[in-house]
Amino acid sequence: MKTESNLEKVLSAGHLAVTSECGPPRGASAQTVVDKAKYLEGVVDAVNITDNQTAMVRMSSFAGSVLVKQQGMDPLLQMVTRDRNRLAMQADILGAYALGIDTMLCLSGDHTKFGDHAMAANVHDIDSIQLIQMVKGMRDEGTFQGGAEIKGVIPKMFIGAAANPFADPFELRVMRLAKKIAAGADFIQTQCIFNVEKFERWMEGVRKMGLHEKCYIMAGITPMKSVGAAKYMKNRVPGMDVPQELVDRMASVAKEDQPEEGIKICLETIERLKGVEGVAGFHIMAIDWEEKVEEIVKRAGLYPRPQV
Amino acid sequence: MITAERKPLEEILAYIKPFKRILLLGCNECVTVCAAGGRKEVGVLASGIQMSMLKNGTSIEIREHTLERQCDPEYVEELLPMIDSADAVLSMACGCGVQQLATRFKDKPVFPAVNTKFMGGSDRHGVWTERCQGCGDCLLGLTGGICPIAKCAKQLMNGPCGGSARGVCEIGEDVDCAWHLIWERLKALDLTEQYLEIMPAKDWRPGGGSGPRKIIREDLAE
Numbered sequence: 001m002k003t004e005s006n007l008e009k010v011l012s013a014g015h016l017a018v019t020s021e022c023g024p025p026r027g028a029s030a031q032t033v034v035d036k037a038k039y040l041e042g043v044v045d046a047v048n049i050t051d052n053q054t055a056m057v058r059m060s061s062f063a064g065s066v067l068v069k070q071q072g073m074d075p076l077l078q079m080v081t082r083d084r085n086r087l088a089m090q091a092d093i094l095g096a097y098a099l100g101i102d103t104m105l106c107l108s109g110d111h112t113k114f115g116d117h118a119m120a121a122n123v124h125d126i127d128s129i130q131l132i133q134m135v136k137g138m139r140d141e142g143t144f145q146g147g148a149e150i151k152g153v154i155p156k157m158f159i160g161a162a163a164n165p166f167a168d169p170f171e172l173r174v175m176r177l178a179k180k181i182a183a184g185a186d187f188i189q190t191q192c193i194f195n196v197e198k199f200e201r202w203m204e205g206v207r208k209m210g211l212h213e214k215c216y217i218m219a220g221i222t223p224m225k226s227v228g229a230a231k232y233m234k235n236r237v238p239g240m241d242v243p244q245e246l247v248d249r250m251a252s253v254a255k256e257d258q259p260e261e262g263i264k265i266c267l268e269t270i271e272r273l274k275g276v277e278g279v280a281g282f283h284i285m286a287i288d289w290e291e292k293v294e295e296i297v298k299r300a301g302l303y304p305r306p307q308v
Numbered sequence: 309m310i311t312a313e314r315k316p317l318e319e320i321l322a323y324i325k326p327f328k329r330i331l332l333l334g335c336n337e338c339v340t341v342c343a344a345g346g347r348k349e350v351g352v353l354a355s356g357i358q359m360s361m362l363k364n365g366t367s368i369e370i371r372e373h374t375l376e377r378q379c380d381p382e383y384v385e386e387l388l389p390m391i392d393s394a395d396a397v398l399s400m401a402c403g404c405g406v407q408q409l410a411t412r413f414k415d416k417p418v419f420p421a422v423n424t425k426f427m428g429g430s431d432r433h434g435v436w437t438e439r440c441q442g443c444g445d446c447l448l449g450l451t452g453g454i455c456p457i458a459k460c461a462k463q464l465m466n467g468p469c470g471g472s473a474r475g476v477c478e479i480g481e482d483v484d485c486a487w488h489l490i491w492e493r494l495k496a497l498d499l500t501e502q503y504l505e506i507m508p509a510k511d512w513r514p515g516g517g518s519g520p521r522k523i524i525r526e527d528l529a530e
Contacts, residue, residue, distance in 0.1 A: 082462070086509065108462050108469050113479050122462060129466040130509040145509060164470030172491050175503055176467045183506055191470055238471035238478035 002139070002186065005103040005158035006074040007046040009308040010281075011187065011216045016274065017281030018302050019076060019189065019218065020293045021048035022068065024059035033059065033067045039290040043297050045305055046076040046103055048189070048283070052083060055115025062092050065101050076160065077101050080109025085125035086134065086145050093138060097155035105160040105189065106131040110238075128161065129183045135159050136184030161185035163217075165202035166195060166241035174205035181215045188215055189283040192222035192233070195241040196272055203276050212278030219273045222285045223292060224262035227251045263296060270300045309338035309429070310402045311436045312345060312422040317356055323419040324357070324368065324398060331387070331394035332357075332421075333409070334374035335401035342436055344422050345400025347374040353400065353421060378405025384412050391416060427458075444514025444521065450502065452493030459486035465507040 001008060010017045020040050025032040040047050047068050051061035065075035077096050079089060096104070108128040112120050126134065126145075134145045135157050142154045161180040165173050177188065193199045199219070206212050224230045227250040234242035246265060253261045266284075273279050282302070286293050297303050324330055332354055340346025354370045361368050371390060375383045378401035387409075391397075396417040399406045402424040410418040426438040441458045447465075448455055457463050461479045468487035471478025475488045494500050514521075 108464060111461055111471075111479050113461075124463040125512070126509045127462070127464045127466055128469075129506060133506065134509065162470065167468065167470045167472050168474055168485070169468070169472070169488055169491050172467065172487075172503070175500075179466055179504060179506060182504070238473065239469075 003102050003156045003158040005046075006308070007076065007103050008158045008186065010045045010306055013306065013308050015281075015306045015308075016279075016302060017046075017216070017218060018044045018284065018297055018305065019046045019048060019281070020044045020284045020286065020290070021050060022064065022290065023050045023053055023287075024061065024064035026056065026058050028059065030067050033064050034071060036290050037068045037071055037073060040293055041071065041073055042305065043294045043303065044284070045281075046074045048076045048078055048105060051078040051080045051107070051109065052115070053078075053110065055082070055110045055112045055117065057115075057117065062096055062101075065096060066099050069100050074103065075101055077104040078107060079104055079131065080107045081124055081126055081128060081131055082109035082112065082122055085123055089126075089131065090134065090138065090144055093135060093155050093157065094150075097157065098153070102156060103158045103160065104135065105162065106135060106185070107162055114238075129180055132159055132161055132180060132183040132185050140184075159184055159186045161188055162191070163188050164191035164239050165193075165199050166191055167239050170198075170202075173202060174209060174211070177206060177211055177215075178209055181211055185215055187280070188217045190218065190220040191239055192220045192285060193269060193273070194222075194233075194246055195243050196269055198241060199273075200276060203278055207278055212280075216280035217278055218281040218283045219270075219276075219279050220283045220285060221266055221270060221296075222287065223266040223289060223296060224250060224258075225289055226255070226258045226262070229262075259292075263292065263299070266296060267300055270296075270302075309341050309427070310404070311342045311425045311428050311438075312339050312402050313425060314344055314349065314353065314400070314422050315420065317360060320353070320398065320419070320421050321357065321360060324396060327368070327395040327417070329369040329371070329393060329395045330357075331371050331373065331390060331397045333378065333387075333397060333399045333401065333405075334372075335378040335399075335405050336374055336376045337379075337401075339401055339405075339422065340374075342430075343434075345402075350374055350400055353398075375401075375405075378402075379408050381408065381412065384408055387413075442515065443510070443512070444516070445511065447507070450505070450507065451490045452497060452499070454486060454490045454493055456486050456490065459484070459489070465510060467503065 022036045049061045049064040061078050065077045068075040106128050112122050139156050142150050163177050230247045230250045233240045334346050334350035350372050354372050377383050398419050398421050400421045406420045427440040428436045428438045431437050438458050443457050472485040477483040477485045
């Protein structure tokens with residue numbers, strides 16, 4: 001074991017791990033974070049706390065993680081390289097670890113263009129792969145990115161990264177994963193999978209390079225609430241691949257039955273992916289639908305969560 | 309080249325409003341090539357200013373001149389015979405030229421007539437694109453001759469983000485994904501293995517941030 005992370009314990013014991021996410025509010029209410037997180041208590045192995053997602057200002061991932069930790073749950077600190085330079089990020093990693101946060105996800109972040117501060121500078125002092133390297137260096141070498149030694153307690157983070165099998169160029173996507181693993185990624189959470197066939201093709205490439213044996217790959221799952229949500233993700237969200245047949249299927253049922261149809265699709269996807277060699281768990285991103293995660297986890301046969 | 313675009317006429321007029329005699333200076337280098345501040349643009353701007361003044365019932369004396377290179381002290385000396393007869397200088401050179409004039413003629417107001425944009429090249433007639441951000445530590449040898457710092461919206465050094473689709477960047481249909489271009493080049497050069505090398509965190513110091521950067525060539529400097 002590299003860390004004390006609950007997620008690492010679950011994965012290394014060979015269980016299919018389950019994570020979900022909690023987006024902090026656009027305000028300073030601690031209660032909002034607690035209320036959202038409570039939906040996930042006992043249902044997942046770690047709760048991703050997003051970091052200014054879609055480049056909109058929100059309560060910090062760090063503060064959200066601490067609030068979730070105070071509830072006795074396991075936060076997964078997301079960190080994007082868009083907003084802060086390497087000094088600020090390392091300072092947060094030290095602070096987060098000091099407050100009991102031991103699992104994180106290294107991302108580059110959505111471009112500021114998509115958010116409410118399009119006029120802000122995109123920092124990108126380092127990229128997501130260099131962030132992975134930096135966190136690993138802090139943990140395994142006990143050094144800061146600049147080379148100096150970390151004094152006293154060394155932050156031992158279980159290091160996550162993202163992968164999008166649906167972005168182009170497709171042929172590069174397995175190599176990009178290899179690069180993240182070489183940089184030090186311990187686990188991966190993928191982009192939402194709707195095009196299962198394409199994901200399976202990507203996993204074939206992953207297995208060919210033996211990458212599933214070097215890193216835990218968690219499949220990203222998102223339940224669609226309505227045909228509108230399906231169309232929005234298909235047409236408007238960069239990097240998403242929603243096949244037309246899924247949009248048609250959502251449209252084929254009455255409006256009031258669409259949420260259940262969306263859940264069914266998501267359960268079928270989980271079931272099919274359970275059979276894919278190298279899938280180590282599921283990352284359920286129920287956007288503004290956190291209350292459904294428990295039902296999904298239970299109906300998918302992923303409940304109760306293992307105590308390790 | 310250094311590219312530039314002319315400022316709106318209203319902004320230029322506001323700068324020169326207090327003055328009676330203006331020296332309007334073009335530059336024969338980059339701004340001529342990108343059609344922003346060469347001899348021709350000097351003429352067009354002078355007429356624009358005069359017409360606008362005429363409409364408002366005022367007048368101004370404009371002397372037009374274009375230097376070979378405004379960023380070069382040697383050529384700036386050419387202005388000595390004419391600088392005294394001007395109340396202010398309006399420069400159509402890039403920011404380097406404007407500052408050269410302001411440094412040389414310490415008591416003369418100098419105003420920019422263009423916005424300096426970027427180091428770039430011409431894609432086709434009338435279209436210029438940024439190519440270099442002057443990071444001071446060129447990595448084009450590792451990226452197939454395409455710069456991820458200048459061309460990737462996130463300055464990613466190790467490959468395309470998840471927003472790359474059909475060769476286009478997520479920020480807009482008119483923006484190529486830099487890493488898609490790099491990947492195509494690496495394939496064409498049979499260098500795809502090179503992609504697996506992790507590019508470490510960049511040392512940004514050669515790119516500036518510690519006052520103006522300077523090059524001193526001992527063999528040339530007096």
